[in-house]
Amino acid sequence: MVQKVRCCIVGMGIGRPNGRALSRNPRGEVTALCDLDSDRMEAFAQELPNDPKTYTDYKKMCKDPDIDAVFVGTPNQWHVPVALEAVKNDKHVMVTKPLADSERAAKKLVEAAHSAGVVNMMSLSTRFSDPCQYLGKLAREGYFGDLYYARARSIRRSGIPAWNMGFIQKGGGAFRDMGVHVLDAVWWILGRPKPVSVSGVAGAKFGPKGKGYWRYNQVSRKISSQYAADDYAGGMIRFENGTGLQVESFWASHQPEEFQIEIFGDEAGAQLRPLTLYRTENNAPQNIEVKIPHPAEAWDNIAAHFIECILDGKPCDAPLQNGYQVQQMMEGLLKSAETGKEVRIR
Numbered sequence: 027m028v029q030k031v032r033c034c035i036v037g038m039g040i041g042r043p044n045g046r047a048l049s050r051n052p053r054g055e056v057t058a059l060c061d062l063d064s065d066r067m068e069a070f071a072q073e074l075p076n077d078p079k080t081y082t083d084y085k086k087m088c089k090d091p092d093i094d095a096v097f098v099g100t101p102n103q104w105h106v107p108v109a110l111e112a113v114k115n116d117k118h119v120m121v122t123k124p125l126a127d128s129e130r131a132a133k134k135l136v137e138a139a140h141s142a143g144v145v146n147m148m149s150l151s152t153r154f155s156d157p158c159q160y161l162g163k164l165a166r167e168g169y170f171g172d173l174y175y176a177r178a179r180s181i182r183r184s185g186i187p188a189w190n191m192g193f194i195q196k197g198g199g200a201f202r203d204m205g206v207h208v209l210d211a212v213w214w215i216l217g218r219p220k221p222v223s224v225s226g227v228a229g230a231k232f233g234p235k236g237k238g239y240w241r242y243n244q245v246s247r248k249i250s251s252q253y254a255a256d257d258y259a260g261g262m263i264r265f266e267n268g269t270g271l272q273v274e275s276f277w278a279s280h281q282p283e284e285f286q287i288e289i290f291g292d293e294a295g296a297q298l299r300p301l302t303l304y305r306t307e308n309n310a311p312q313n314i315e316v317k318i319p320h321p322a323e324a325w326d327n328i329a330a331h332f333i334e335c336i337l338d339g340k341p342c343d344a345p346l347q348n349g350y351q352v353q354q355m356m357e358g359l360l361k362s363a364e365t366g367k368e369v370r371i372r
C-alpha cells in the first residue's frame with residue numbers, strides 16, 4: 027500500500043489551493059481541517075475526496091495522533107503560534123508566507139522546529155513556480171556567470187486587502203504580503219547569499235485615506251482608520267558577496283501593475299515576465315524568450331516537495347530558516363524606513 031502523509035489544513039483561504047495540491051498528490055491526503063469559521067470548512071470539505079475531521083481549536087487539532095503534517099495558512103500573526111504548537115506535537119509543518127509578523131517570532135519558530143527534528147518548510151508560490159525554478163536551475167549551472175545585481179518589484183494600482191484586518195494592521199503591510207514573494211524568489215535564484223545590510227523607505231499614502239483598496243473598493247472610515255501598515259516599501263539590500271538587490275512593493279500606486287524579477291550576471295541576464303534570457307553572441311545582443319511547455323501549478327510543486335522531504339528524506343529546499351532570513355531583510359528594510367538609517371543584518 028502507498029504510504030500517505032496525512033495533512034491538516036489550517037486556514038480556509040490560502041489553505042485551499044495548498045490543500046487541493048496535497049490531496050491530489052498520490053502520496054498525500056487531507057484528513058483534517060481547522061478554521062474558526064465552520065462554514066468555510068464545510069464548503070472546502072465538500073471538495074475533498076475523503077471526509078476530513080474538522081477542528082475550530084488548533085491546539086486540540088495538534089494533539090490528534092492521526093495527523094502527520096500541518097499546513098499553516100492563517101493570517102500572519104497566527105503563523106507562529108499555530109506552527110509552534112504543531113512542532114511541539116512532532117508534526118511536520120509547512121507555513122505560508124511571510125513566516126511571521128516579526129523577526130523575533132520567526133526565530134523562535136525556526137529554533138523549535140530544529141529541536142523537534144520535524145520537516146519544516148515554507149509554502150512559496152513564486153519560488154516554486156516553473157519559471158523561477160527554471161532561472162534557479164540555470165543560475166546553479168553557471169549560465170549567468172557571476173550574478174552581481176538584481177531588481178525585484180511587485181506593484182499594484184489598487185490592491186490593499188482589507189477582507190482580513192490582519193493585513194492592514196501592524197504585522198501585515200504590502201512588503202510582508204507581496205514584496206515577500208519577489209524578495210524570496212530573487213534571493214533564492216541568486217543562490218541565497220548572506221544579507222549584510224539594508225536601507226529603505228516605506229509608508230502609507232493610500233490606505234489611511236480610504237483609497238487604493240482591492241479593485242477600487244470603497245471601504246468605511248471604520249476600516250481605514252485602523253490602517254497601521256506600509257502600503258509601499260522600497261530599498262536596497264547588500265549581500266556579503268557584494269551583490270546588490272533593489273526591491274519594491276506597492277499595494278497601491280499610480281503606476282502600471284507589475285510583478286517582475288530581473289537578474290544581472292556577467293555572462294547573461296534574465297527577467298521573469300515574460301521569461302526571457304539576455305546574452306551576447308558574436309558581439310550581438312541575443313534575447314531568448316523561453317516558453318515552458320506544460321507548466322505545473324506551483325502548489326503541486328510545493329506539495330510534491332513537502333511530501334518527498336517527509337517520506338523520502340529529501341533535503342528541504344525551502345526550510346523555515348529561509349523564511350527567517352527573508353524576514354530579517356524585510357524587517358530590516360522597514361526599520362531603516364522608520365529610523366532613516368541603514369540597518370545591519372547579522
Ligand SMILES: NC(=O)c1ccc[n+]([C@@H]2O[C@H](COP(=O)([O-])OP(=O)(O)OC[C@H]3O[C@@H](n4cnc5c(N)ncnc54)[C@H](O)[C@@H]3O)[C@@H](O)[C@H]2O)c1
Pocket residue numbers: 036037038039040041060061062063066082084099100101102104122123124149150151189190203
Ligand atoms: N500566494 C500565496 O502564497 C498567498 C496568497 C494569499 C495569502 N497568503 C497568506 O495566507 C495567509 C492568510 O491569507 P488569506 O488571504 O488566506 O486570508 P483569509 O482571511 O482568506 O483566510 C484566513 C483564514 O484563517 C482563519 N483563521 C484565523 N485565525 C485562525 C486561528 N487562530 N485558527 C484557525 N483559523 C484561523 C480565518 O477564519 C480565515 O478563514 C496570510 O498569511 C497570507 O500572507 C499566501
